[in-house]
Amino acid sequence: MATETEVLAALQGVMDPELHRSIVDLGMVREIRVQSKQVDFLLALTIPECPLRDQLVAEARAAVESLPGVNSVEVRVGAMSETERKAALGADAPGAAAGHNRVERIIGVMSGKGGVGKSLVTSLMAVALAKAGQRVGVLDADVTGPSIPKLFGVRGPLTGGPQGIEPAISRGGIKLMSINLLLEEEGQAVIWRGPIISGAIKQFWQDVRWGQLDYLLVDLPPGTSDAALTVMQSLPLRGILLITTPQELSTMIVRKAVSMAQTVGVPILGIVENMAGFVAPDTGRQYQIFGPSHADELAAAAAAPVLARLAIDPTLAAMCDAGEIESVMRPEIEGLVQAMLGLMPAPRTEVGV
Numbered sequence: 434m435a436t437e438t439e440v441l442a443a444l445q446g447v448m449d450p451e452l453h454r455s456i457v458d459l460g461m462v463r464e465i466r467v468q469s470k471q472v473d474f475l476l477a478l479t480i481p482e483c484p485l486r487d488q489l490v491a492e493a494r495a496a497v498e499s500l501p502g503v504n505s506v507e508v509r510v511g512a513m514s515e516t517e518r519k520a521a522l523g524a525d526a527p528g529a530a531a532g533h534n535r536v537e538r539i540i541g542v543m544s545g546k547g548g549v550g551k552s553l554v555t556s557l558m559a560v561a562l563a564k565a566g567q568r569v570g571v572l573d574a575d576v577t578g579p580s581i582p583k584l585f586g587v588r589g590p591l592t593g594g595p596q597g598i599e600p601a602i603s604r605g606g607i608k609l610m611s612i613n614l615l616l617e618e619e620g621q622a623v624i625w626r627g628p629i630i631s632g633a634i635k636q637f638w639q640d641v642r643w644g645q646l647d648y649l650l651v652d653l654p655p656g657t658s659d660a661a662l663t664v665m666q667s668l669p670l671r672g673i674l675l676i677t678t679p680q681e682l683s684t685m686i687v688r689k690a691v692s693m694a695q696t697v698g699v700p701i702l703g704i705v706e707n708m709a710g711f712v713a714p715d716t717g718r719q720y721q722i723f724g725p726s727h728a729d730e731l732a733a734a735a736a737a738p739v740l741a742r743l744a745i746d747p748t749l750a751a752m753c754d755a756g757e758i759e760s761v762m763r764p765e766i767e768g769l770v771q772a773m774l775g776l777m778p779a780p781r782t783e784v785g786v
Contacts, residue, residue: 435472435497438606443500443606447496450489471505472503477511477517478512480518534644537648540650540670541664542651544655545661546655547578550676552573552575555650557766559650562770565774567774570608571649571651571652573612574634576625576654579613581609582611585756586604588614630663631659651664662693674702676705677727678709679725679728680727684728684730691734694735695735701735703738706739708745709744711745740769740772
């Protein structure tokens with residue numbers, strides 16, 4: 434049986450032909466009811482006599498009928514109130530789209546060191562949050578080494594216009610923005626200097642039509658220079674997660690990210706230790722391939738808790754290479770997500786104002 438979240442994710446891809454926005458982001462999808470293999474919902478049009486009514490109904494019905502386990506779909510048609518209609522149309526005035534994004538919490542995922550699994554943790558968190566019913570986006574700020582589209586099995590090109598850039602949408606309804614979605618070939622190198630990279634990150638935040646999100650996760654590149662500083666100073670972060678591995682070398686470099694966050698004044702929400710040993714499937718014995726953990730020492734320096742430890746899993750690596758990250762669920766990440774959901778609600782952030 435389909436869930437309400439799955440129905441919304443399917444309808445996220447249905448675009449209003451005139452406004453060029455998802456009918457979900459426009460607030461047109463309401464009163465979803467799922468009973469056994471039947472789904473019905475209300476489609477609130479901008480005006481009762483909308484000339485595109487039949488097209489929208491047909492596309493919305495087809496999107497939901499494509500879900501496994503759905504046998505019948507009923508689309509009830511209504512209309513927005515005058516206030517709702519003005520809000521929807523106002524959000525699409527030229528140059529005004531970015532100012533009508535609504536993002537509740539922005540979380541940076543940082544390390545300072547490369548190769549520790551920031552993109553992996555970011556993606557696993559996004560998947561778990563989406564499955565928990567949250568509206569999620571991922572901003573890939575690693576402009577010169579982007580990997581988010583590969584993990585989700587998503588390709589460009591993206592579409593856009595005067596109203597902004599439309600992000601890619603994963604199979605699970607997660608909104609994605611990455612430089613690789615704008616390149617002709619995913620293997621094409623981005624040979625840019627720091628100021629240009631910083632400008633691109635700002636555009637990913639300001640010029641993308643994120644719509645309404647509960648969480649926007651920002652996958653940061655290694656280092657503590659331009660890109661990281663741009664995110665910390667230009668985006669209203671709720672806080673950052675720090676990713677490390679058991680190696681003492683990794684801990685030393687991640688400490689630099691701790692120092693940077695404390696200097697800039699961005700809260701450190703917690704520590705995630707990746708590659709935390711390997712459990713042999715035949716014996717159950719655990720091997721500390723990268724040495725003993727230093728996560729507790731790092732947590733003490735950051736004055737933040739260790740929220741998760743992820744063991745090495747070859748199966749997970751294979752699924753990432755196949756673009757099947759949304760098929761993965763790890764209990765450690767579920768615990769991390771519960772901590773995220775327990776954060777105090779943040780004021781809504783309006784982009785571009």
